[in-house]
């Protein structure tokens with residue numbers, strides 16, 4: 001089978017994932033994040049325990065119905081973030097997870113985005129529960145294509161899923177298919193996201 005192109009480290013984290021949430025373990029969380037869509041089978045839950053004196057992530061658990069890549073990348077992420085400050089953990093990028101994991105097939109990279117999105121949701125949930133609402137950072141999306149209602153986040157996701165040209169971006173998002181006025185901005189973002197994630 002030549003589609004089994006995962007590295008040993010990816011396989012190891014897939015077969016023996018770390019910090020998986022178990023119902024009977026009695027893990028008490030300080031913050032909880034849930035992202036994704038159960039209908040697509042890619043839902044992700046992340047639970048964090050915070051050391052409030054040091055403001056660091058003391059422990060975490062996660063659970064997903066996602067694919068092997070989502071499992072391996074979230075397993076690695078869950079090991080990376082222990083001991084990080086909340087600010088450091090909030091800033092972890094898919095690229096850093098990939099580096100730690102020793103890479104994934106390129107079309108699978110978007111699977112790793114779920115774990116860090118759920119982590120940011122869990123950190124925001126912790127801030128909310130502990131009355132630090134001023135620290136909550138929203139991931140605000142900006143609409144780039146008004147006609148088709150496509151945001152910068154959707155463009156970034158399309159890049160992570162493999163879009164490299166404006167045409168491929170259009171095929172995935174339908175952006176630019178009405179008046180075409182969004183083309184310049186979309187092309188700039190496309191180049192920027194490719195640079196951010198793959199160079």
Ligand code: FES
Nearest residue numbers: 145147178179180
């Ligand atoms: S703004 Fe994108 S097609 Fe009109």
